[in-house]
Amino acid sequence: MPPSVLILSIGGLSGHFRLGPLAGFFQKLRARYDSFLVPPAPWVSKDFSLELDWEDAAPGLETPEARVEGGAVHVRRWDFEARLEDGRGRGRCRPDVYSFDSFLRVLWSVYLAKNGGALVHAAGVRVGNSAVLFPGMSEAGKTTLARKVEDREAVLSDEITPVRRDAEGRWLAYHSPFWGEFGSGPGSLRAYPLAAVAFPVKTPELRVAPLSPADASQRLLGTILCFEQGPAAARAQLEIAARLATEVPAFEAGTRLDTPAAALFERLPNAAPHRTPGEREVISELRAQLKSRGRCAIVSTGGSMRPAVRSGDTLFIQATPEVAVGDVVAYWRPGETPEGDKLLCHRLMAPRNERGRFLTKGDTLSRFETFVDGAEGELLGKVVALSRKGKTRALTGGVVKALASLAVAPVVHLREALR
């Protein structure tokens, strides 16, 4: 059985895993982390890359350990171990989803710290187009708060939320594959500017009190995941916490068990400066919508499918693995960088071959395109209907029912949906 490849994107950092063969386990991992996968095309840039074998390691080490010296990273626990040099290396992990999940937490705690970010013991909640972070250890009320949020899809995590400072100096919070008792949420690769950090406490009445950067830093330090020992790691953590606490307003958020989440959000800043999501983020959100609702809509740009599809048309996409020659299929073609990702809607020219390879073409283009589903690209669905100037028509036969059910699909605007 050939090795299997995953690219996981968490907190805006991409980890590439070439996994040893183990029947059925790869599919299990793909299903568990599907919202955080990037099509593992060989040209996609990675922040780190690991070859991973499945076996137990270092029996006896109960607490995870991480050592970082320059470009060398060594992480281990009784059930996993990995060594990387300048972002490339080998490792082994017990073939168990909980071991792999812990392994990911330790890896990302190291690599986020190297990139100005952190995994924080925190509930993360999207409020509008921003996020609020609620840090706290066990029993602080993170899951209770998450359960009170009316829109389940607005919960980024109830347990561990990745945050990172981007190149423009904005703090961003991300969806997380790491959940507590809440279970899990839909997830995507979308990042949200942080509007506030609010430490939940139990109080007799709703109370929101601002915190000094020093006070907020001290509290944050208790909630940042860090498995490295020593002064250098402590210094790095302190810098991250101090920066976050200085640059994002921080509060103590006192609530009762019956305080509605909305009442709390009204008392907190919930609008960070606007940020336009990147291509990869938007496409991953579309994938999440297709997964949760089975359908979505996008506004097309470009002219590769004229006259059937024109720029400005609304395309209704249905999630389905069943596509036939002649269908207009929607697929994710990753770029070398996230900004190079494309959502393409082109016509299927030949049936999928035994290796999962598709052959597509834009109606006005002279060249064919191919991709292997699950490797060089990801099939998201097919375009079943199109709306232009208020009139909707099917692109495939017998879809009157689909048109009715797609009428309320959320519309996602993509800058370069078609080319």
Add this chain to the structure above:
Amino acid sequence: MNVQRVEGLPFQKLGEQVLVVVPKTREVHLLNETASRLWDLLERPSTVPALLDTLSAEYELDAGAEADLKEILAEMAAKGLIA
């Protein structure tokens, strides 16, 4: 007797306060304004009389200042911040 910051402790000044991390115990200490000023002064070895001299030029100290200073220094030493 000289006192000084324990060498190598990560710290961050935030406004009038200082956060100090003791990696060995993984404790994080938030120093108030007075302790933060002492932290500044203890970048180099100093003595209680010298510290009192400096502080009396910056603050109005009362008769109990020496005892208070020794108490703060003892607390900082107990937390592993100075030696």
